[in-house]
Amino acid sequence: MKTDNVHYTTFTGWIEPPADVAPPLGGDLTCDVAVIGGGLNGMSTALRLAERGQDVVLLEAEFCGHGSSSRNAGQLAGAPGGDLQLLNLLSGKKMPGMMRLAEHAAHHVEDLIKRLDIDCDYEPTGNTFAAVSRGQMGRVQRVAKIVRSAGGQVEVGTSEELGIPRGFVGGMREIVGGTMNPGKFTLGVRRALLDSSARIFEQTKVTDIAGQGSGVVISTPRGQLRANRVVLATNAFSGEWDITPKHLSVPIYVIEVETEPIAPERLAALGWSSRSGLVTQHNIMENYRLTSRNSIVFGVRRLERGTSFPLPLKTPDPAIVEELAKGFATRFPALANVAVERAWGGWIAITSSWLPLAGQVGDNVFYSIACNGHGLAQAPYIGSMIADLIVDGERHEDPDVVWAKKPKFPRPVMMGRLGLRLVWMLDRFNDRINGSRRNARRGAELAA
Numbered sequence: 001m002k003t004d005n006v007h008y009t010t011f012t013g014w015i016e017p018p019a020d021v022a023p024p025l026g027g028d029l030t031c032d033v034a035v036i037g038g039g040l041n042g043m044s045t046a047l048r049l050a051e052r053g054q055d056v057v058l059l060e061a062e063f064c065g066h067g068s069s070s071r072n073a074g075q076l077a078g079a080p081g082g083d084l085q086l087l088n089l090l091s092g093k094k095m096p097g098m099m100r101l102a103e104h105a106a107h108h109v110e111d112l113i114k115r116l117d118i119d120c121d122y123e124p125t126g127n128t129f130a131a132v133s134r135g136q137m138g139r140v141q142r143v144a145k146i147v148r149s150a151g152g153q154v155e156v157g158t159s160e161e162l163g164i165p166r167g168f169v170g171g172m173r174e175i176v177g178g179t180m181n182p183g184k185f186t187l188g189v190r191r192a193l194l195d196s197s198a199r200i201f202e203q204t205k206v207t208d209i210a211g212q213g214s215g216v217v218i219s220t221p222r223g224q225l226r227a228n229r230v231v232l233a234t235n236a237f238s239g240e241w242d243i244t245p246k247h248l249s250v251p252i253y254v255i256e257v258e259t260e261p262i263a264p265e266r267l268a269a270l271g272w273s274s275r276s277g278l279v280t281q282h283n284i285m286e287n288y289r290l291t292s293r294n295s296i297v298f299g300v301r302r303l304e305r306g307t308s309f310p311l312p313l314k315t316p317d318p319a320i321v322e323e324l325a326k327g328f329a330t331r332f333p334a335l336a337n338v339a340v341e342r343a344w345g346g347w348i349a350i351t352s353s354w355l356p357l358a359g360q361v362g363d364n365v366f367y368s369i370a371c372n373g374h375g376l377a378q379a380p381y382i383g384s385m386i387a388d389l390i391v392d393g394e395r396h397e398d399p400d401v402v403w404a405k406k407p408k409f410p411r412p413v414m415m416g417r418l419g420l421r422l423v424w425m426l427d428r429f430n431d432r433i434n435g436s437r438r439n440a441r442r443g444a445e446l447a448a
Helices: 038-052 084-115 134-151 182-194 235-240 264-268 318-331 375-392 398-402 417-447
Strands: 029-036 056-059 125-130 154-158 171-172 199-201 206-211 213-221 223-232 250-261 277-280 286-290 296-300 340-350 357-360 365-369
Touching: 029 084, 029 213, 038 056, 038 182, 038 375, 056 223, 084 182, 084 375, 084 398, 125 264, 134 154, 134 171, 154 357, 171 223, 182 375, 206 223, 213 398, 223 375, 235 250, 235 340, 235 365, 250 318, 277 365, 286 318, 296 318, 357 375, 357 398, 365 375, 375 398
Parallel strands: 029 056, 029 223, 056 199, 125 277, 223 365
Antiparallel strands: 125 171, 154 171, 206 213, 213 223, 250 296, 250 340, 277 286, 286 296, 357 365
């Protein structure tokens, strides 16, 4: 696969930055509720609060949608993320609630797209847990059993039966969810927020958050904001302040890559009739999806851990992009001569439990972060539920499964650089073994 003329960006490949960036906070203000962070989580929280008549101010360090909200692969998941076999083993009683939350979150985003009239190329195709080997297919079948037992809607089949590329053995397709242009979606939510009664200050970096009496004081370079309550919706960036619970999450940098436009007849030859997004069953997944631009966006496969705050603004490592391209050529050998057109990356938050987390610190600090790569669906929904909690004083049952009773969390395991590299090496070892078995089977078939 050609990687000679890749356009590397520190933003995203889905959209251009907005031209109407709001001015920063200048001077001191007061409000009832302050929301820190202008991603889909924070914007959805502030928008729901504004729609319910609350006095809300949102502060964003860059511009709303600058982070992972607009940088992800655009796969709206209808099932929980992470290793579902392990989650079922450790948190089996939570699985029905996790499934309900995931499906309700996907439907919430679909409703949001319709209600706000957002043109984001949404296709309700579902997403497929795709198997690249017989071993992964066995894992898929076990996961499907867990999902169905928890009330999830999925179908299992071969690649032909599911309408996914023939280079995959088969998989499990989520009935709920689909794919979209996440940049367009994020800009649509941002436009609705700017048109609401919420006061939005972009280009406003929060330097400190501290309790003061019955409220909270939020410091910025040009002024302070005093609020009765605050919602921390900063995902991977929340480790900059002491008020954030320790070990809440680990910041991880992931990369997405997009091919050049591909001739429609070549895409049709893949057998990808469902247009479903794909997530492989490696320990560190690979994702693949078609776009309305006749390209394929793919990524992850390898994780880079952030080591200190503030997190740096990064461009993708060309060596990792090259590795992603080699993986693409393995999964899609008929497209091995297609060129990579652009590459981008972003910071996400991973928890030690691989579950999204929400909760409170005291009476007036709320947090909702770390959807572990499933934030496109779950972040807007959980943010809206926190807004309702602030207004009504009662929590909806869906967030109960991710609500932390106490803001105390264990240190994450295998999330250091060495641990992440070992997991990556295990995936590549299994790929080599599976590749050797495929070649042996093909040789036997030709000999016969």
